[in-house]
Amino acid sequence: MQHFAALLDALTYTTSRKRKLALLADYLRTAPDPDRGWALGALTGALDFPAVKSSTIRALMMPRIDPVLWALSRDFVGDTAETASLLWPAPQDGAGAPPPSLHEVVETLATLTRASAPGVIAGLFDRLDASGRYALIKLATGALRAGVSARLAKTAFAQGFAVPLEEVEEYWHALAPPYAPLFAWAAGGPAPVLADLPRFRPFMLAHPLEDERLDLKDYAAEWKWDGIRVQLVRAGGAVRVYSRSGDDISASFPELLGALPFDAVLDGELLVRGSAQGGTAGGAASFNALQQRLGRKSVPARMLREYPAFVRLYDVLLLEGRDWRSAPWKSRRATLEALMPRLPESHFDLSPLIEAADFAELARLREGARDAAIEGLMLKHRASPYVAGRKAGLWFKWKRDPLLIDCVVMYAQRGSGKRSSFYSDYTFGCWDGDPEAGAELLPVGKAYSGFTDAELKALDRFVRQHTIARFGPVRELERKLVVEVAFDSVHASKRHKSGLAMRFPRIHRIRWDKPAHEADRVERLRALVKD
Amino acid sequence: MLGPDRAGAAGLKPRNRPARLRVGTLVRAPFSWIRPEPWGIHIVPADAWVDPSRPVPRALVTHGHADHARAGHGETIATPATLAIMALRYGTGEGAVPAAYGETIALGGGVAATFLPAGHVLGSAQILLEHAGERVIITGDYKRSPDPTCAPFALTPCDLLITEATFGLPVFTHPPIAGEIAKLLEARAENPDSCILVGAYALGKAQRVIAELRAAGHADTIWLHGAMAAMCRLYEEHGVALGDLRLVSDAPSKEALRGAIVIAPPAALNDRWSRRLPDPVTAMASGWMRVRQRARQRGVELPLVISDHADWGELTGTIAEVNPAETWITHGREEALLRWCALTQRRARALALVGYEDEDD
Numbered sequence: 084m085q086h087f088a089a090l091l092d093a094l095t096y097t098t099s100r101k102r103k104l105a106l107l108a109d110y111l112r113t114a115p116d117p118d119r120g121w122a123l124g125a126l127t128g129a130l131d132f133p134a135v136k137s138s139t140i141r142a143l144m145m146p147r148i149d150p151v152l153w154a155l156s157r158d159f160v161g162d163t164a165e166t167a168s169l170l171w172p173a174p175q176d177g178a179g180a181p182p183p184s185l186h187e188v189v190e191t192l193a194t195l196t197r198a199s200a201p202g203v204i205a206g207l208f209d210r211l212d213a214s215g216r217y218a219l220i221k222l223a224t225g226a227l228r229a230g231v232s233a234r235l236a237k238t239a240f241a242q243g244f245a246v247p248l249e250e251v252e253e254y255w256h257a258l259a260p261p262y263a264p265l266f267a268w269a270a271g272g273p274a275p276v277l278a279d280l281p282r283f284r285p286f287m288l289a290h291p292l293e294d295e296r297l298d299l300k301d302y303a304a305e306w307k308w309d310g311i312r313v314q315l316v317r318a319g320g321a322v323r324v325y326s327r328s329g330d331d332i333s334a335s336f337p338e339l340l341g342a343l344p345f346d347a348v349l350d351g352e353l354l355v356r357g358s359a360q361g362g363t364a365g366g367a368a369s370f371n372a373l374q375q376r377l378g379r380k381s382v383p384a385r386m387l388r389e390y391p392a393f394v395r396l397y398d399v400l401l402l403e404g405r406d407w408r409s410a411p412w413k414s415r416r417a418t419l420e421a422l423m424p425r426l427p428e429s430h431f432d433l434s435p436l437i438e439a440a441d442f443a444e445l446a447r448l449r450e451g452a453r454d455a456a457i458e459g460l461m462l463k464h465r466a467s468p469y470v471a472g473r474k475a476g477l478w479f480k481w482k483r484d485p486l487l488i489d490c491v492v493m494y495a496q497r498g499s500g501k502r503s504s505f506y507s508d509y510t511f512g513c514w515d516g517d518p519e520a521g522a523e524l525l526p527v528g529k530a531y532s533g534f535t536d537a538e539l540k541a542l543d544r545f546v547r548q549h550t551i552a553r554f555g556p557v558r559e560l561e562r563k564l565v566v567e568v569a570f571d572s573v574h575a576s577k578r579h580k581s582g583l584a585m586r587f588p589r590i591h592r593i594r595w596d597k598p599a600h601e602a603d604r605v606e607r608l609r610a611l612v613k614d
Numbered sequence: 615m616l617g618p619d620r621a622g623a624a625g626l627k628p629r630n631r632p633a634r635l636r637v638g639t640l641v642r643a644p645f646s647w648i649r650p651e652p653w654g655i656h657i658v659p660a661d662a663w664v665d666p667s668r669p670v671p672r673a674l675v676t677h678g679h680a681d682h683a684r685a686g687h688g689e690t691i692a693t694p695a696t697l698a699i700m701a702l703r704y705g706t707g708e709g710a711v712p713a714a715y716g717e718t719i720a721l722g723g724g725v726a727a728t729f730l731p732a733g734h735v736l737g738s739a740q741i742l743l744e745h746a747g748e749r750v751i752i753t754g755d756y757k758r759s760p761d762p763t764c765a766p767f768a769l770t771p772c773d774l775l776i777t778e779a780t781f782g783l784p785v786f787t788h789p790p791i792a793g794e795i796a797k798l799l800e801a802r803a804e805n806p807d808s809c810i811l812v813g814a815y816a817l818g819k820a821q822r823v824i825a826e827l828r829a830a831g832h833a834d835t836i837w838l839h840g841a842m843a844a845m846c847r848l849y850e851e852h853g854v855a856l857g858d859l860r861l862v863s864d865a866p867s868k869e870a871l872r873g874a875i876v877i878a879p880p881a882a883l884n885d886r887w888s889r890r891l892p893d894p895v896t897a898m899a900s901g902w903m904r905v906r907q908r909a910r911q912r913g914v915e916l917p918l919v920i921s922d923h924a925d926w927g928e929l930t931g932t933i934a935e936v937n938p939a940e941t942w943i944t945h946g947r948e949e950a951l952l953r954w955c956a957l958t959q960r961r962a963r964a965l966a967l968v969g970y971e972d973e974d975d
Contacts, residue, residue, distance in 0.1 A: 095906060096915045148784070149957060155950045156785045160905050169785040169904070217906075503884040503913050 084211060086114055087122050087185045088218035094126075094229040098500040103235060108243030118185040120261025123240070125189075125222050126231045129260050134195040135204070135223035140167050143201050143208075147172055164224065168216035174209040182210050186261075192223050234328045244269035249285050249471035256283035256329060279319040283329045284348055284400055284408075285471035286312065289461060289478035296442050297462055297479070303412070304437040304445055307458040307480055308395055309370045309572075310354040311377070315394060317343045324353070335379045336392050342430035347422075350398040350469075352434065355390040367395070369613065370586065371574040395434045396423075397461075400469055408469040415469065452483050458571070459483045485569035486611060487591060488513065489602045491524055492564045495546040496557050498531060505539055506546035506558065507531050509590070511566060513581070513608055518600040524562060525581040525605050533569065533589030542593065565594040565602050573611050581605055583612065645774050647725070647745050650942065650965040655752060655776065657743060659723025662691075664741060664752050667967075674727060676754025677738035678703070678817055691719065693729050695737025695852055699817065702848055715739065715765065732756035733767035734922050735818030736849055742770055750774040751936070752944075757921065758928040759788065762825045763818070763854045775938040776965075779946035780923040781901050788901055788925040794918045795826045801895055801916050802875060809837075809871045810916070811894035813880035816842050818922050820877050821849045823899050824856045827875065837862045837871060839878035839887065868892045884913050901925070930954055 090110045097103050107126075111119050124130045144153060144167050153170070160166040183191070188207065195203055204223070208216050221227045237255060241248040246269050254265055257277040264275035313332070314325040322340045324333045333340060336353065343349075355376060357368020368390070375390050376382070399419045400408050407415050416436075423433050437460070439445040449460050459482035467477040490511035498507035508531040516522030534542065545564055552559040569591035576584030583605070649656040654666030654673075662672040669686035676682055676692075678699030683692070685704040690697065691711040701707040713719055713729045721727050724746065729739035734755040743750040751772040758767050781788075802810050814820040820842050827836065835858045838846065846856055862878075865871050872892050882888060883896055901921025902908040909917040924932065929951060933941055941962040943951050948964040955962035 092906075096909060096917065098913065098915070102915075149953065151953045152784050152950055155947070155953070156783050159783055159947070160785055161907050165906055166785060169787070497884070499913065504886050504889055 084182050084185050084188055084215050084218065086110070087118065087125075088211075088214045090122065091218045091221065091227065091229055092214055094231060098230075100235070103230065104239045104242055107231065107236065107239035111240055111243045115184075116266060117261035117263060120263060120266060121185050121189045123236060123262060124260025126227060126229060127233045127236050128225065128227075130189065130222070131225060132192040132195065132223050134197055134200045135192065137163050137224055139197075139200050139204070140164060140220055140224070143167070143205060144170065164220035164226070165217055168213045168220060171208050171213070171216055180210050182212075182215060183207060188219060188222065189261075232328065233330060237329075240265075240269070250274075252283070252285040252329060252471065256325075281316040281318045281321045281323040283314060283316070283323075283325045283331075285329075286314065286327055286350065287398075287469050287471065287478060288473045289480040290473055290475065292462065292479040292481040295479075299439060299442060299445065301464055301466075302462040302479075303416070303465055304439060305397070305434050305461050305463070306437065306452070307461045307482070308352040308354060308367065308434065309458045310352040310367065310373055310395070313351060313353040313394060314400075315339060315343060315347075315349045315351065317346050318348075332377075335376060335382060337382060338387055338392060339394065339430060342427055344425060344427075345403055347402045348400040349394070349396055349419075350400060351394040351396040351431075353392060353394055355392050367393075369574065370572070391429075393430045393432065395432050396426075397434050398469060411466040411468065412463050413465045449481060449483055457483075482571075485571060485587075485591070486573070488568055488570070488608055489565050489594065489597065490527060490568050491562050491599045491602045492545075492560055492566055493524055493526055493562065494557050494559055495542075502539075505543045507539055507543070509542070509566070511568060513603050513605045514600075515605050518602075522604075526579065527581045527583055527605065527608060528568065528570070528579075528585045528588040530566075530568060530588045530590050533591055534593070538590075538593060562599050565597040565599055566590050567592040567594055572613065573608055575612055581608075583608055645748060645750060645940065647748075648743070648750055648774070648776075650944075650967065652966060654967070655944075655965075657721065657723075657725055657745075659745060660721035660725040661723070662721050662725075665754065674741055675700070676732065676741060676752065677734055679735070679755065679815075682754065691727070693737040693739050696739070697737075698848060698852070699737060699845070702844055713739075715768075730768045730770055731765035733758065733761060733764060736764045736821070736852055736854065738764060738818075740768070740770065742772065748773050750776065751938075752776040753778055753932075755780065755923055756932075757788075757924050758932065759791070761822055761922070762829060763821045763849060769932070769935060772936060773939045774942065775933060775936050775940075776942045776944060777929065777933065777951075778923065779929060779943045779948045779951045781921065781925050782929055782943070782947040782949075782951040784926045784950065786901060786904055786921075786925045787927060788904070788921045789919055791822075791826055791920055792830070794899070794920050795823075795830045797916065798823075798827070798875070798897060798918060799830060799832060801897065802873065805895050806873045808893040808895050809874045809876050809891050811876045811878060811883060811888060811891055811896050812918070813883045813896070813898040813900070813912075813914070814877055814920075815900075815922075816879050817845050819899055819920065820879075821846060821854060821856060822922065823877065823918075823920065824859070825854060828855070828857050832875070833857065835860050835874065837865065837874050837876040839876070839882050841879050841882070842877060862890065880912070933960065934958070 093106050094103055140163055148170055157166045191203060207219055237251050238248060241251045254275045257280055258265055268274055312327045316323045322343055323331055324336050324339055326332050354367035355373045357372050372390055376392060396419060399415050439448060462479040464477045490513055492509050493512045494510040495506040496508040497503055498505055510526050510529045512524035512526045514522045515525045546558055549561040549563055550558045551561055568588050570585040570588040572586045574584050575582060647658050649658055653668045655664040662674055663670045664674045665676055665682040666673050667684060671688040673687040674691045675696055678696045683700050689709040689711055691713050694712045697710045697712055715729055715731055718726050718728045726744045728742040730742055732738040732740045732754050734757055740754055741752045749772040751770055755778050756767050814823050824836055838859055838861055840861055840863060843861060846859055850856055862876060888894060895915050896913060897916035897918055898914040899918045899920040901923055903917035903919045941955055941960060943964045944967050952962055952964050
């Protein structure tokens, strides 16, 4: 348990992804079985101990400390688990039993009931130090927050054992903690035997198209829809919806779970009904509408009615026992098209292919894509198998050109990690009228990317030399510097004073030459809203 | 006078109200010659102030930290080391009156003052004040755990204990320093291509960390931020050996700092200065590091719980050992300590002094 507690602490304090990976990889290599498997499960949110709640911990502390001292401490520390871990009185009989292993802790927690939890946890507390107690509470209440995504954990696993990430992903989702067959395989053993479960398969991804010109005889084109990429899986009598990172988002989209009438693994874009995408009734609403549905553990009936979800299908990976992934794209596409009549129209449609005589015509269609509020084009090699990750030359994404607007930098804040000494996060605004006639700047967005290291240094210097006020970590700046901001789209939003929110804003160009009063006005941005 | 309203503010039950003493034919409240004002503690009969935060004609200064030792007093009574620190920081020794540990000074008005070691930083003192048969100790900042860079805290009986409460919450337990130093050396061994950048308060903490590193057998050059250099020299002049120290600005190259330990003031940790270092692992030596969120807010990757203040156990333990008739709490998290005094049936009150900061300790 102490080893896991030390890992958790180190992950908590480390902001660098590289160091997190190294810490985790090192732990996975050196910790014993089955502790390391439980740790992996805990860090990626795969363990659940319903008998232990934050209130259990508080109730455990109350007989042991004066309530006023508890409240003052809790206020200062800001976290119940940490406060309890620090305030737990050392056992009277001095050195008690040795600390439990993570395995023992997990097994113990799994058997707890509401009634038995306080006594058992108190017994474990007595055998741990403050850091161990903290890890125990976080583990038991399922709130580790160590900044480890499933993706990071898989990458660390692949790195730690020098095995291909795609294979880790493939097996991972078929196994449950403590993942014994996965560790055995990584140590040179046989590949895990996978049960018939609705498991995730790694997505095939696309490279951005730069200046290449592709021959449409070799490549098929379709729209890149502005929703979220999902994988819909039915196997062994269960259905799951996975996001691109492999997170199970089934709970957010219950209406899809009953809609797939046969065993399959399908790749598509999750959208909600509306008219903004595709232009016709029965099409898809903007990304803004979809956002209402994301990240919910349960979905109210009203949401299901107002923002019904459906999947616009791109590809088929598995169908009724056959693995299609090694087949060329055109066979998979034909299979998918043949499948459509068997799928309910209410929850599925097919992402259409774009007919274009040549690449130039395709480029013209892409220019027009703005009005249809789609992200751009996808180009897929007609012979490409479905392979995990980004393989050169197979799939390309050709995003529409970004929208551009000239804004004035208003506030700056320091970044984190490697950028913690730089003012690298910028809030910028547009004029709410004629600046010559006393108009004000309204903040319209925030960006922290798009510039080179040299430009970052220059921006940092500018911030330090043109600060007019400080609010905690934020510096307010002289209204002087114009930046050309690139963004994908803009939507109505109640969150900002300007009533607007941009998608993917980034600094496209620094206009050292341009006077602030020549920056754009808010109305120009407002005219671009397509909600 | 400790009237009913003040007693109420201090959370005292009426029956705990101080008894009145009969002195000669006058009836007066105990300790009425010591008067806490927002900007310092006034010793009324001698017209002198302890750690005043504004210039006064005569000041008694417990130690050299900037929130206790201000410039501009007419006369400053302090230990020789504290006076040397103040001269270094403020560039003048005007009005300095040295008071050696244990030497009793007559302040006038029938008040005698004795400076006693507080164990906080070099030169730090508790001040014992005696007047009209009453003994008052002002602890200043103090700690009880051992520190090779200063004289250890001298436990002294008194009637009124005026204590600090910087870490006055039961969550604060400062672990033995050896374990924290071991963590630092371990991180260094694990990151041979980086440097370990340790944020440490320039007076006291920095020298203590260096001295403890030396005691743990670390003999390599320790690299310093420029703001540390003069204070380290002063410590060495006062007999605290710190080994081979060099300035980061004198490093021949970035490469020379790989695998090194670098010590800088906390404010420099995430500022432009640190860009010159090779991929630093950011550490911070402070009692606040006991709380995760405090470390995360500052972007600290390696928190070292090293404090020059008394922790909760030392604060409460000292009050219990000294067992004064009354305890006053100057600055910090006084509420919790006040609560503890109430729970243990001790007469106590919190003073609302201004100008003392939650320094980066």
